[in-house]
Amino acid sequence: MTEISDIDTVKKEITSFSLDSVDALEAFRLKYLSRKGIISDMLAGIGKADPTERARLGKELNSLKKLATSRFQEAKAELSSQSTYKKSATDDPTLPPVPPQIGSTHPLSQTLEEIKSIFYRLGFTIADGPELEDDFHNFTALNFPPEHPARDMQDTFFIRKDEQNPSRNLVLRTHTSPVQIRLLKEQKPPVRAIMPGRVYRNESITAKSYCLFHQVEGLYVDNNVSLADLKHTLITFAGHLFGKGLKYRIRPSFFPFTEPSLEMDIWWETGNRPGQWMEILGAGMVHPNVLKAVDIDPERYTGFAFGMGVERITMSRYEIDDIRLLYDNDLRFLNQFP
Amino acid sequence: MKISYNWLSRYLSQIPDPLETADILTLTGLEVEEIEQTGSDLTGIVVGEVLDVQPHPDADRLVVCSVDIGDKEPSQIVCGAPNVEAGQKVPVATVGSVLPVPLPDGSPFKIRKAKIRGQKSAGMICAEDELGLSDDHSGIMVLDGSVTPGTPFTDVVTTYRDTVYEIGLTPNRPDATCHLGVARDLAAVTGARLQKPLDALPDITGRLEKGTIGITDTDKCHRYTGILICGITVGESPGWMKNLLQSIGLRPINNVVDITNFVLHELGQPLHAFDYRLLSGGRINVRSFDREMKFTTLDEVERTIPAGSLFICDGEKPVALAGVMGGHNSEITAGTTDLLIESAYFEPTGIRKTARNLALQTDSSYRFERGVDPNITKTAALRCAELVRQICGGNINGIADVHPVRTEPLEIELRxxxxxxxxxxxxxxxxxxxxxxxxxxxxxxxxxxxxxxxxxxxxxxxxxxxxxxxCTVPTFRPDIxxxxxxxxxxxxxxxxxxIPDPERITIAQPEPVPFREQFLEKVRSTAVAAGLKEIYTNSLLPEHLYEPLGGKSVVVPTLNPITKDQALLRTSLLYGFLRSAAYNFNRGINGVQFFEIGNIFRKTDDGGTWIEGIHESTHLHIGIAGQAHSDHWKSPARNYDIFDLKALVQSVMQQLGLDQAVEWRLSGDELLLTAREGSKLHPDRFDGQSDRSGNSKPLILGALSPVSPEWNKRTEVEVPSFSSDLQIDLLQNLVQKSESRTYKPVSRFPSFAFDLSLVVNKNVASGDLEKSMYIIGGSQLKTVEVFDVFEGGSLEKNQKSIAFRLTFQDNAKTLTIKDVDPVIKKKKKKLGSEFATELRS
Structure with a gap:
């Protein structure tokens, strides 16, 4: 039993007690603060002391207890903040979590999304049509003469005829242009829409070609639509997609369903490759024969149309050199497009 | 199509430099896809004087030369040529230069400082073949003794150099299939004078005997001009012509063939030259046959020519396949002396059909298909005759110009x-x-x-x-x-x-984005939010899947696929998913969770979506396969199971706001997602009155199931895999039909949970119990959760126990057991009679 007169000694002990571990902390608690500890002992001894001293002793013991308690609390806080306090093997936030499943859209969807959002800003809406088309919508109405090279067997997937419709010519659409025809048959000008979709070419699958790809076609038919309007739309679009200050050129080309027809090239420099002109889209003024095919008077209305390949734009942006990567769906590839 | 710069310049009073010319051509619509330099680049080759020749100390066949190449000090060059001697002037490739002829492996032959068998060598004394000047490799080239050492070699020899354009010609420009036509576009831009090579055409007075040339099929042949030239000498063409032909990739053959080729590429008119003596009866007849014909073309290939193809025949047999290729039997040989030049106009579609059919495109068919100028026929024949007379000698015997179908120039108004x-x-x-x-x-x-x-x-x-x-349209522009x-x-x-940009952009009254498009984007983003990766797969499937996909009544086959792998249109998105999964598993990836939005195609008797008889619809496919996660310190590796997929589908439904509008129904191995009958779209509760216990035919929106072993085997997926197919169009309808969403007050009163453990026969479906509970539960029953399922133990063999937690809540008061008890009692009774259940607690 510690004598009350030892207050100063105990005070020194408490002050100098080393509290650098969980065990030491527990020892300290047991020694000073537990019910059978020194301080309780000493408090119990007050009764035996000289009554005149009791008040003073009580005060001193209380302050001793405060000291011990505060040392204990501080040390405890200190130890637990060092996270050495009751540490288990898995109490280690540097361990890896269960990997989360991250969803993402395909890079082609991402490019398409960007293209759409630009045209929405330019006042275009969106339209769609079937991938399996009839000859009229895919060719005839689009001013393809019967013996046009674009109708060549090796380019177009024809659908095998069946007994029900032995004379019907169905094809997998070779472009999204038939949607123009469907749209113009339904809706009178002004018409301002883009038509994204999957199109087919009867080609074998190699690094450079696939049997299908995705196109975005655009159409604007109204009073007094001119080639200048078309050019401006295309430049605005390219500037939004590839950045302002883009170097471009527009050169004449040929499509049966537009005239004048043109193609737009942009100057493309990436990495170590030397710069070169890269074709990004084809366009033109809607051919009067196409308007006539859908009962629109070409003298009253004019229009422009354009079309671009989503694969081509995606591949050049990310320097993808093999088109099959877009359809293999290798996770190590897809993960690069969060 | 190749166009030579040098060749173009023959027809223009002035021409910009080769690069500017290429730009101009591209901007007029003749897109220059490639620019190629032909001829040897002799930069870095200089004249050297051999001052001294010493034997190589360590090699018998080499000598060490001291060569003055115009520098202060002579260069030491090791040489292996047998003919090198002191005092010779020789071409020396200096250090740093690149020889015009690459190494055998195609890499550039760059001259470097080297040690050859221990002797320093700074340069190379060249033979003619090494400079691309000839094939001579017998020894080094020895030059005229008067040239000064150090003179650039290009000052000493003249080599033929040219720039060649590869033009991607669009099908509407038959006029530009020749140098004169391309020059015309160039002149139109630059204002240069177009100099046509038609000033010195011969004036032929002689006429071929009537009947020498006849056209039977005048539909397919509108005009035929023949010129007979006798006494010619077949030999080599002059250098200038060989150079031009070689520039555009044509191999010179002999002067006659070269001239016909030259005129073709000059004027765009294909020509043919027959050895007149080999023409039976000395006659030509242009006709087609209504049967297949065997015919051996110039390239010595015997071909089966389809019926209806046009032939040039002599008195007894075909001698040329009109507009495509000449015959082997009338070919010009070294001994040919009498020549019949053919220049004709053949109708494009006929030539195109024949060429397609034979998969044989020639310079000639390429032009006829596109449409040659019907009025240049005779001019081209005369141009050819002029050149033959100049180059091959001989006398022009006579001409016949048979012209049954005439083409008048079109007149068009331009406002x-x-x-x-x-x-x-x-x-x-x-x-x-x-x-x-x-x-x-x-x-x-x-x-x-x-x-x-x-x-x-x-x-x-x-x-x-x-x-x-x-405007009068020239006949060389049939496209106008x-x-x-x-x-x-x-x-x-x-x-x-x-064309200047407009000052402001005009936008027609913008239309809203159609609901369909908004919905598709919503579906895509919900799938992504559920943690799925989007894939794009091929819509064309291999032929061997015909029966597995449903066979004749369902599958739409393509007619002419280039490979059997692209023979069928997909009837579902399952195969594409499994192939993509297999692709990943083969590359060490353990698990995939994919979605795809795409169109599928099925035959139908019931109308069709766009095209009669074809149901083309957009589907959302969600597929998972392999491991949900691999070994991890928190939990061992776990394979995906059907509940992972169900959770994903439910997540999508919830995000689409459809969770209350759909319900699952078990059908065999498949879990069907159906529209909940009688449901309003966002009910706070489900009104049991309208349900008639599932006897009516539900609207099936989609299905979810494990992938069958057959499909796993077909796609070599050897891990657990699950597939869910949802019809976008139906989901869209459901959402579209829904009433507009309004806010429902959240109850201020606490909810009350009640646990109910049921023992039922093992073939009772938990989902059916749950459904019944909702029906009986009334408006206060908010959720039913399953928190335990077990079998065995004290239960009988055919029994299982399912523990449900029912949460009740009211909008107006705090619920207690007293409120809930009657409902529970009712429930017990109802469930008891419906499912023979017994209550455990």
């Missing part, structure tokens, strides 16, 4: 106003006329003609765009048939890049 409206730029009348005339259109101002001098000069200013021109074609001609020469 100035229309031109400017369509292009969006005011182009003045003078400029329009200038462009058209440079392209050889005759223009005739009809307004001026009508009103004569009465039209005041002031009215003819640029502001007056009422002019209408009547209407006003819009003329406007394109004006625009392309004017240059599209010169």
């Amino acid at each position: 100035h106003e229309r031109n400017n409206l369509l292009l969006g730029v005011p182009i003045d009348a003078g400029k329009v006329v200038q462009i058209l005339e440079r392209l050889e259109f005759d223009t005739f101002d009809t307004i001026e003609q009508k009103s004569g001098k009465a039209v005041a000069a002031s009215d003819r200013s640029d502001h007056n765009t009422s002019t209408i021109w009547r 048939t209407s006003e819009i074609d003329l406007i394109e001609e004006v625009a392309r020469i004017f240059d599209y890049n010169n």
Whole structure:
């Protein structure tokens, strides 16, 4: 039993007690603060002391207890903040979590999304049509003469005829242009829409070609639509997609369903490759024969149309050199497009 | 199509440099896809004088030369040529230069400082073949002794150099399939004078005997000009012609064949030369046969020619496949002395059919298919005869020009106003006329003609765009048939890049984005939010899947796939998913969770979506396979199971706001997602009254199931895999039909949970119990959760126990057991009679 007169000694002990571990902390608690500890002992001894001293002793013991308690609390806080306090093997936030499943859209969807959002800003809406088309919508109405090279067997997937419709010519659409025809048959000008979709070419699958790809076609038919309007739309679009200050050129080309027809090239420099002109889209003024095919008077209305390949734009942006990567769906590839 | 710069320059009074020329051509619509330099680049090769020749100390066949190449000090060069001697002037490739002829492996032959068998060598003394000047490798090239050492070698020899353009010709430009045609476009832009090579055409007075040339099939052959030249000498062509032909990749053969090729690439008219003595009866007849024919073409291949193809025949047999290729039996040989030159106009579609059928495209068929000038036939024959007489000698015996079908030039009106409206730029009348005339259109101002001098000069200013021109279209432009074609001609020469931007953009009244599109985007984003990766897979499937996909009644096959792998249109998105999964598993990836949004195609008797008889619809496919996660310190590796997929589908439904509108139904191995009957879209509760215990036919929105072993085997997926297919169109309808969403107050009163453990026969479906509970539960029952399922133990063999937690809540008061008890009692009774359940707690 510690004598009350030892207050100063105990005070020194408490002050100098080393509290650098969980065990030491527990020892300290047991020694000073537990019910059978020194301080309780000493408090119990007050009764035996000289009554005149009791008040003073009580005060001193209380302050001793405060000291011990505060040392204990501080040390405890200190130890637990060092996270050495009751540490288990898995109490280690540097361990890896269960990997989360991250969803993402395909890079082609991402490019398409960007293209759409630009045209929405330019006042275009969106339209769609079937991938399996009839000859009229895919060719005839689009001013393809019967013996046009674009109708060549090796380019177009024809659908095998069946007994029900032995004379019907169905094809997998070779472009999204038939949607123009469907749209113009339904809706009178002004018409301002883009038509994204999957199109087919009867080609074998190699690094450079696939049997299908995705196109975005655009159409604007109204009073007094001119080639200048078309050019401006295309430049605005390219500037939004590839950045302002883009170097471009527009050169004449040929499509049966537009005239004048043109193609737009942009100057493309990436990495170590030397710069070169890269074709990004084809366009033109809607051919009067196409308007006539859908009962629109070409003298009253004019229009422009354009079309671009989503694969081509995606591949050049990310320097993808093999088109099959877009359809293999290798996770190590897809993960690069969060 | 290859076009030579040197060749072009023959027809122009002036021509810009090769690169500028390429730019101009591209901007007029003749896109230069590639520019190639031909001929040897001799930069870095200089004249050297051999001062001294010493034997190589360590090699018998080598010598060590001291060569003056114009530097202060002579260079030491090791040489292996047998003919090297002191005092010779020789070509030396200096250090750093690249020989014009690459190494055998195709890599550039760069000259470096080297040690050859221990002796320093700084350069290379060259033989002719190493400089690309000939095939001679017998020894080094020895030059004239008078040239000074150090002189650039290009000053000593003249090599033939040229720039060759690969032009991606569009099908509407038959006129530009030759050098003169390309030169015409160039002249139209630059204003250079077009110099046609037609000034010195021979004037042939002799006529071939009547009947020498006959056309039986005048539908397919509109004109045939033959010129007979006798006494010619077949030999080598002159250098200039060989150079031009070689530039565009043609191998010189002999002077006669070379001349026909030359004229073809000069004027665009394919020609053919027959050895006249090999023509039976000395006669030509142009005809087709109504049967298949065996015929051996010039390339010594015997071909089966389809019925209806046009032939050139002599008195007894076919001697050429018209417009495609000549026959082996009438070919020009070294001994040919008498020549019949053929120049003809063949109708394009016939030639195209034959060439397609035989998969045989020649320089000749390429041009006939596109349409040659029907009025250049005779001119080209004369040009050919002129060159033959010059180069091969001989005498022109006579000409026959059989011309049963004549083509008159078209006349088209062009309105100035229309031109400017369509292009969006005011182009003045003078400029329009200038462009058209440079392209050889005759223009005739009809307004001026009508009103004569009465039209005041002031009215003819640029502001007056009422002019209408009547334009005569040259017959070499069969593509120009209407006003819009003329406007394109004006625009392309004017240059599209010169059209100014409008000052402001005009936007027609913008339309809202259609609901369909909004919905598709929503579906895509919900799938992504559920943690799925989007894939794109092939819509064309291999032929061997025909039966597995459903066979004749369902599958739509393609007619002419280039490979059997692209023979069928997909009837579901399952195969694409499994193939993508297999692709990943083969590359060490353990698990995938994919979605795809795409169209599928099925035959149908019931109308069709767009095309009668074809159901084409958009589907959402969600597929998972392999491991949900691999070994991890928190939990061992776990394979995906059906509940992972169900959770994903539910997540999508919830995000679409459809969770209350759909329900699952078990059907065999498949879990069907159906529209909940009688449900309003966002009910706070489910009104049990309208359910008739699932006896009616539900609307099936989609299904979810494990992938069958057969499909796993077909796609070599050897891990657990699950597939869910949802019909976007139906989901869209469901969402579209829904009433507009309004806010429902959240109850301020606490909810009350009650646990109910049921023992039922093992073949009772938990989902059915749950459904019944909702029906009985009334509006206060908010959720039913399953928190335990077990079997065995004290239960009988055919029993299982399912523990449900029912949460009740009311909007107006705090619920207690007293409120809930009657419902529970009712429930017990109902469930008891429905499922023979017993209550455990």
